[in-house]
Amino acid sequence: MLCFWGAQVREGFGLEQPDKVKHGNSGIRSVCPKSKVQDMSAGRSFVGFIRDGQVSVLRLRSEDCDHDGKLTQLQLKNDRIRLILCGGDGAVLLAYGGKVLIMDKSIVCRPLKGLDNRQVIQIACGDHHSMALTTDGQLLVWGENSHGQLGLRKDHPGSPSAQHVQSLSGIPLAQISAGGDHSFVLSLSGVVFGWGKNSAGQLGLRDTTDRHASVVNSLNRKKTVSISCGGEHTATLSKGGTVFTFGSGGSGQLGHKSFKDEHHPRVVAELWGSGHRHHTLVSVASSKLIYSFGCGMQGQLGNEEIIKQSVPFPVNLPTEYNHEYTIAKLIAGKNHSFALLVKELGNELEQPKSNPSREIFTLNDRMIDCWVSKSDTNSWKAIKKNLSFYFNVNVWFCSCDDHYRTSEDHCGLDFDLVKSSFAKLSENKSLISEVVKVVQQMLSSLNPNPTGVESLRVYLLLPELIRHVQEQQRTELTEALASKILQLNPDARKVLETYWSRLPEDWLKNVVDLLKKESAMLIEKIAFQGINWDIPRRLKKFVQILHMVCCNTNRNITKSDFMIYEINDLLIMVSVEKEKYFLFGILCGLALNNNSVVHLPFPLALFKKLLDVKPSLKDLIEFSPVLGKSLQYILDYSDDVEEMDMNFTVSLTEFVDKYLDYILNKSVEEEFEEFKRGFFKACARCMVEMFELEELRGVLVGNEEYDWDILKQNTTYEGSFYAEHPTIISFWEVFEELTSNEKKAFLMFLTGFEKVPILGMSAVKMSVRPLFSFTQDHLPQALTCHSLLDLPVYQNKKTLKAKVIEAINHKRGFWEE
Template sequence: MHKTLLESEGLSISCEHVVLLGSAAVQDMSAGKSFVGFIRDGQVSVLRLREQLQLKKDRIRSIVCGGAGAVLLVYGGRVLIMDKSIVCRPLKGLENRQVIQIACGDQHSMALTKDGQLFVWGDNTHGQLGLEKEQPSSLSAQPVKSLCGIPLAQISAGGDHSFVLSLSGVVFGWGKNSAGQLGLGDTTDRHVPTVVNSLNRKKTVSISCGGEHTATLSKGGTVFTFGSGGFGQLGHNSFEDEHHPRVVAELWGSKVSQVTCGRRHTLVLVESSKLIYSFGCGMQGQLGNGEMIKQSVPFPVDLSTECDHAYMIEKLIAGENHSFALFTKKLGNESKPNPSRILTLDDRMIDRWVSGSDSWKVIKKDINKVFSSAASLNGSFLKTSCDEHYQMSEEHCGLDFDLVKASFAKLSNNERLISEVVRVVQQTLLPDLNPNPAGVEALRLYLLLPELIRGLQEQQRTELTKAMASKILDLNPAARKVLEMYWSTLPDDMLKNLVDLFQKESAMLIGRISVVQMDWDIATHLPKYVQILQMVYQVCRSAHRDITKSDFIIHEVNGLLDVLQTINEDVNDMWQWFNLTGQIQALVAQQNYYNTILKNLISLPCIFNLEAKCSYMKNRAWKGCFQLILRRTALLEDCFSQLRTASKQHLRGYWLAVFYTEDLRKTDVNKRDFFLNVFKELCAPESQLLRENDNKTLSWFPTKLSVEKEKYFLFGILCGLAFNNNSVVNLPFPLALFKKLLNVKPCLEDLIEFSPVLGKSLRYILDYSDDVREMGPLFTITWDGTEVELDPAEPGKVVTNYNRTEFVDKYVDYILNKSVEEVFEEFKRGFFNACDRCLVEMFEPEELRGVLVGNEEYDWDILKKNTTYEGSFYAEHPTIISFWEVFDELTPNEKKAFLLFITGFEKVPILGMSAVKMRVRSRFDFTQDHLPEALTCHALLDLPVYQNKETLRAKVIEAINHKRGFWEE
């Protein structure tokens, strides 16, 4: 190089090349503010002082010079620090650590260890140490905890800022940002590592920090620079600062292979053409172009012709005000292990372990290194084909799943290996996992561990699953959301394995509850497993994965409910008959134990089948009884009046009792007749509460109110009371209502259910295949007599192929949400005034509709099969034979009327006709003129023994058509 390139503070060289005495080649070098360090054969020379450091027994692998001193990396991974007086000493805080990379800034330094941990020390005035707690400085190495688990590829330190690069090309920066040198779009300092989002998926392979600017190199040779540009060091043909990474356009297509930043200048190497380009401050000749100028575009360095084809440029070094290029003799093409790369698990390593080619002591040591490091595991099994690992994002984890499964299957087949792996994971890895990772790469571990656990024995599987569940739930909400996104993209077998893992562990714990004494450890861990199951269940639903609801259901819950019901009955019996204090205390303690477990599970309904949900609803504890005293002639008036007063305090958890002023008898028949008739009045067109659809089969809330808004609140209370009291009512709403109550967004299919013509027209717009710019309709619609602008920001907007999905979404949202928002919120407020939200949220929208409204799957054969007989009746009794013959001859509407007569419900309960357990009792005390009678709360039919079939038919038809319940006067 020309001597002007080599002139700097305290350094004057009159020859054309830097010549060091001795025959050993230079292995590494670095330029700092006050001196330059060289390594030859493991020995360090400091050029300014023209002497060699005497380090006993230490062979130096790498040197990095900074503003205040230098850092030396010894073979074996030990770190020494050197100040301006060239005194070298070991760095505190890195004892027993194998360091693989070092970096120096002006007053701070960094070190990366083989297991992927980043350590920092020095000044922290601008947050350049990246420590979570701000501290002015640290003389000893401190771990950057927020980066724990991130598999780092490279570290770099600038004047007062720092950068690291992950194996997937994700860039993190922190520290001083006065000139935008962090590339975050502002000039605010950062005290913790922050992802430079604008460099995501740019395939970044290296970073270099200058005094107040930064340069990155992407695979393929694209250079980005940002930060201070006052000396042209960004290469953008300007002297302006850049707050975002910007491509150096003059280098476009040059396939740059190296980039390095000095204080205020930048060097790049194009290896294929053996050209070095420089730009920035050249006032001390550091640009190597023979001139002392500021240069804002890349310009070739004038290299000596003595560096012929026998040499290759090994490394560019840019210091304070000087530059170097290290040339080495060309070697063969043989690849060597990269000593600067963190340790990761690969197939070759596993094969060595399995084959036993290494001693057990060595294998055990390797296992401990890999499986104790979250960074090592997160950097393993990357899908490097087609550079897919560089696509790392919140949607793409970058793992090669086939390689993961094959590798862990090999480990699982060797009991000794897998036992050691489990020990290390359980004792070292999991306890140290970071719940607040700085980047999404740290979450790969949570995808790897279930595959590792898959092949374990029961006890090992249980212990690791327990520990992993706790760690998943400890993740901060943002990280957990990303993990859920990764779950949604898992291969089918891995996703199914994840479900099976937590489903089986949950089932095992629930099964143990019924056969062992109270174990509060179960009560602690079971909800964690089920919470994760619920998370995965929601993921599968949202992503429309082929994992069915039945894969999540735990049938052992039904047994748990049966046990609790038995205990409840025993407690009641003891209090009523024996009052045996000791036995009652033991039973009550057991009762509290089961109730505690169930209370934690009901908010996680994916494990409950419909039968279990309904059983819990039916057998839960009640706070008390809420009474309605009504006049049959003023049903709504009296009902609303009493609900207004009662709603000042919520009605959740109260059983409803209905009395009528005409007789004041308390019976379950009163309550069922009340719900039947009050909902008929509420939903009738005359009430003006609702608007019917075109077919007059379904109703929805109106956009223009014809009644007081309060009535919707009271309407909601009545619906909540019906739900709370297990009553099937006439509520002719589309599924959209039940979705909205459960905070599930209604969709086009819900609109199609309510308004088939309109909904199908919108579906046609979505499915239209011809390529036209404008489809005709506008974002201006008319609904319920009102003209509405769906996009107020752009009135008169035309629907096109490009915005038709937006148009349909806004149309559906307006009709089912925005247009009725005020009314629905009143209804919803009333609904949850009367019933517990956690009970409602046990159900899916379709199930909630079934619980409140029932269904129309009338399977009369099941009714007949499940009927039992009492008194003198039996299945082959002549009256019973005649009864079923008469029943079979009834019209469909008459059969529905019979169901209403016997149960008080017009529709089939949610559990189907099998839930209707009809009993038929003989009544010889009835005369032939008596009609059959029904006790609806028990589905009990009192049937006289009629003389013939014709009389039976007449009496049955008369009974089911008889005016029942509320008599008009």
């Protein structure tokens, strides 16, 4: 049944003979065509109907014409239409195969250009622009862009062909709606985005400024499930049935008991329906009532009132409606109102509520099992097709109703579902190549300036997905992911850091392990393949960000979890072949860059050569005293000897200079150039040149200005320990009794280096905490990254001293086994 009311119109629209039209109260008429109406729409100039997949349109009377046109069937060849939306001067049609057709004001239809064989599942039509949503989550727009209603860049002139709104890439969209000159989309998690004309506050952003795609923050976490745009106002429906309206209210079309505009969403009641420029229709499913409000000067409110009405009042529908029918669709046209009703057959409706092809593709265990086993060919093909778009990956793993809480603090993912699904996918080896293609597609389409936080979920999903691909591809994809994360704008990265800080412990540990493993692989490639240092630098920056997150949130992941032990093996290889000095240089450059003291006795000559300062004989004496002093003796020889008994003649000074040049330069030229190249790959030359030579050496290898009193003064205590604790008192007494070398060994045991940092002993901040033990056999332990000493509570000072000396003499750590 089709009910309609409002301005005068051709009796029955031509769907039935005029005498078959029933007239009810308040000017409400109804018709039951033999060929059932599957869908309909009313715009400013046309009303259109779909029956048996065919479309018929009727031109409405206007200021230029005082009568309606005839109902005319469109010539569509073999296309069967399932959805029609009428706009200002035309209409948009959606065929069952996902094809989109455009009807102009001369009712000629043509295919929409720019779809590139994409399958469309939803369409929306405004006064002068239209929108389409595809199965892969892409939003396409076309038409005029006078107020930015297309969501493209501000200076875009508009387009007759479909254009992709890239700013919303990666956001799982559930619904689209177009108003007069504004647009809205709704994400799967209930986030509302609006843009375009905002003269009456129809974007709900508390002002009247036209906008590009913006989140309506006041609707966040309201569990919005549907949006309807009028000419200059907007209505949203929450999951619990609450209706919010905002925008133009001059005719009372907001239902707020006033005729004022509202610039932000305001609750109406538990109602829902459709809005046009000056009036709104809403329905309550539980009571089968339709309410109307706004302009009713031509009877379009359906309640015998020819007024502008600012509060909802029931529409006087035919009595048989309550018993036999239910509402399938409400349409508020310019001066008309429509209700498309379907019969109830027991617990079933005469027609399905929606076409299955319109549903958002979601993942479940059965589909995953079919995909892995390939037992269901159709499911296999369907899932492969859908997996090709990271929009769907973002949709699949939302956590039931919890995803409505998605915000800057809550990502809305079901981590258990993600882990189990990816684990199952990894069981099928032939599937891995497909997974790699998917990840590559995802990485290439990531937007560094995402409009909403939902698109950031993919940065949490990708590490878990990458973990299951082959080693060579895993390293490449991990680095690409790090690069994309570093390209994110600061606000987006801050949200992502919040998400990381709240990941489950095992999930976060997996991310760290992945980064460690791939960092080690990249460092090895630097040594053997000479790859661009920019690649591992990006990965290093990503690791630093993640480490900072772990430190700031007190997660149970320490510096040791970030340590790449494979570097030790690479360091040993650098003593073996000269080309590996490049890697050694990188390690030293990294140490300087991170203000880490290294346990290597570099002579001053090394730092002179790094800064292109010529080494002297004094530098040779530093690391080779016998040879250096012998050459000095030659220069100091007092007799007038100008020649040596050799096969050539040379002055003593020139001989020493040539010897020095050979020892300090030519004999190590290839190895040093590799070291230097690696060193300046890891740290900026301009930074190194800021230091004096002795300062530079001090920064890298430390100095020997030991002040053990400062170490004691700066020590802090944790747990049950405090400065006057008997064990602490005994410890410092034992420390004072240690020899100078034993104290240096203790510093090595505590920090991993035996020299003092350039900033002095005050830079060493030791913490001491009790180590619980059932016996007195446990040795003290040290966490070098934190200068943390775990000290058992020994029974007496003698035992404490013996255990401390035994611990520092074990010489186990980074440098010795």
